[in-house]
Amino acid sequence: MPEIRVETDSAHYSVHLGSGLLQPQAGASSLVGLPAKASRVIVVTSPEVERFWGESLRRALGNGIPVNLLHVPAGEQHKRLSTVERLCEELAALGADRDTLLIALGGGVIGDITGFVAAIYMRGIRFLQVPTTLLAQVDSSVGGKTGVNLAAGKNLVGSFHQPVAVIADLDTLRTLPVRELRAGLQESVKSAIIRDAALFDFMEANLDAVLAGDSAALERVVESSIRVKAAVVAADEREGGLRMILNFGHTVGHAIEAATEYKHLLHGEAIGWGMLAAIHLGESRGVLPAADANRMRELIRRTTDLPNFAATTERLVALTGSDKKKRSGTLSFILPIGIGQVEIVNDVTEAELSAAVAAMLAEVQAISRASGVEEPAHAG
Ligand SMILES: NC(=O)c1ccc[n+]([C@@H]2O[C@H](COP(=O)([O-])OP(=O)(O)OC[C@H]3O[C@@H](n4cnc5c(N)ncnc54)[C@H](O)[C@@H]3O)[C@@H](O)[C@H]2O)c1
Ligand SMILES: O=C(O)C(=O)C[C@@H](O)[C@H](O)[C@H](O)COP(=O)(O)O
Numbered sequence: 001m002p003e004i005r006v007e008t009d010s011a012h013y014s015v016h017l018g019s020g021l022l023q024p025q026a027g028a029s030s031l032v033g034l035p036a037k038a039s040r041v042i043v044v045t046s047p048e049v050e051r052f053w054g055e056s057l058r059r060a061l062g063n064g065i066p067v068n069l070l071h072v073p074a075g076e077q078h079k080r081l082s083t084v085e086r087l088c089e090e091l092a093a094l095g096a097d098r099d100t101l102l103i104a105l106g107g108g109v110i111g112d113i114t115g116f117v118a119a120i121y122m123r124g125i126r127f128l129q130v131p132t133t134l135l136a137q138v139d140s141s142v143g144g145k146t147g148v149n150l151a152a153g154k155n156l157v158g159s160f161h162q163p164v165a166v167i168a169d170l171d172t173l174r175t176l177p178v179r180e181l182r183a184g185l186q187e188s189v190k191s192a193i194i195r196d197a198a199l200f201d202f203m204e205a206n207l208d209a210v211l212a213g214d215s216a217a218l219e220r221v222v223e224s225s226i227r228v229k230a231a232v233v234a235a236d237e238r239e240g241g242l243r244m245i246l247n248f249g250h251t252v253g254h255a256i257e258a259a260t261e262y263k264h265l266l267h268g269e270a271i272g273w274g275m276l277a278a279i280h281l282g283e284s285r286g287v288l289p290a291a292d293a294n295r296m297r298e299l300i301r302r303t304t305d306l307p308n309f310a311a312t313t314e315r316l317v318a319l320t321g322s323d324k325k326k327r328s329g330t331l332s333f334i335l336p337i338g339i340g341q342v343e344i345v346n347d348v349t350e351a352e353l354s355a356a357v358a359a360m361l362a363e364v365q366a367i368s369r370a371s372g373v374e375e376p377a378h379a380g
């Protein structure tokens with residue numbers, strides 16, 4: 001079973017990856033990765049994840065520790081401050097104290113919300129990540145970014161707060177809808193493009209096996225993606241520089257999510273579109289060879305049938321203005337320059353960004369026409 005160490009300035013912890021991690025071990029009363037001094041556990045999850053995996057987690061936790069469960073309904077629209085306030089009130093009502101351990105059982109939405117609650121409740125308590133989506137296993141459960149959205153944009157309120165451990169059980173992916181699996185894989189495509197050419201080659205050659213749920217192929221992709229994330233976060237926990245590369249595809253991707261009110265596209269799908277825009281920008285600047293750009297496009301398109309949406313270039317460009325990577329009026333942008341390599345630039349002009357977004361929107365429209373849809377499914 002791979003154990004990947006994450007060593008940041010503020011914390012050191014392990015990501016336990018494998019199958020059967022949520023199965024109760026014979027004679028054992030605790031979960032791998034569970035800190036010894038947890039007097040009480042409160043699990044935050046969604047009703048559907050609880051239905052599939054709640055009982056497994058309870059049994060793996062054993063009888064020795066009191067366990068309570070708090071619910072957050074599924075969906076990005078619940079990743080907001082009102083949910084955080086409600087959860088904090090519920091923790092207080094349950095008498096949670098500084099020795100209480102929160103467990104995030106679910107996808108990135110549950111992980112981001114629970115991590116933020118853990119960061120602020122009583123000025124900070126411990127939390128454990130048990131990611132049950134591919135996206136959460138390859139990306140969001142590692143690295144300590146926690147937070148919620150504002151109407152003005154994605155993840156605009158949050159905190160860096162590292163988990164005590166991550167338990168990524170590949171078995172949980174068996175109940176995940178295929179659309180979610182494909183969308184989550186876009187974050188692995190991102191990891192491959194930014195820093196791991198061998199992972200890119202592997203995904204190109206083995207994508208069908210990965211999508212079919214082949215466990216060896218899936219484990220290879222998940223492990224490599226986690227290693228990319230762990231290495232970047234170890235070098236730059238609070239995003240002073242290098243960590244920005246994990247945002248490849250996100251500047252435009254986040255704008256798409258905001259323009260479609262977080263409802264129509266999954267995060268990974270929006271990032272797929274955002275990566276296509278960034279690839280266009282890299283190519284039109286002459287820093288990304290056409291052959292590499294074409295391989296990247298092909299892998300992104302094979303990974304997910306990216307859903308169409310309606311938004312104008314002007315609206316998307318305006319929405320990138322509220323991105324956190326904009327400082328003193330300058331927007332940092334992650335440009336691909338080859339398979340496994342990106343550069344951070346801060347001189348992208350509005351005209352260049354508009355051209356890249358317009359090129360991407362032309363593709364959105366082409367997909368709409370090809371699928372016989374007169375109007376894209378959402379007007380944002
Ligand atoms: N903190 C970070 O570093 C980071 C990184 C990437 C993404 N994110 C955030 O993660 C979120 C997206 O996460 P996501 O893609 O996991 O989506 P999600 O959390 O919304 O989960 C997707 C859906 O799958 C369901 N689900 C979860 N596990 C399941 C399982 N095993 N079986 C059946 N259904 C299951 C959920 O209930 C939900 O309906 C976004 O908010 C994004 O901003 C954060
Ligand atoms: O961990 C990071 O750093 C990332 O950028 C990972 C992204 O996949 C993730 O979507 C993250 O939440 C985006 O961060 P943000 O700071 O742009 O909100």
Ligand SMILES: [Zn+2]
Pocket residue numbers: 139187250267271
């Ligand atoms: Zn992301």
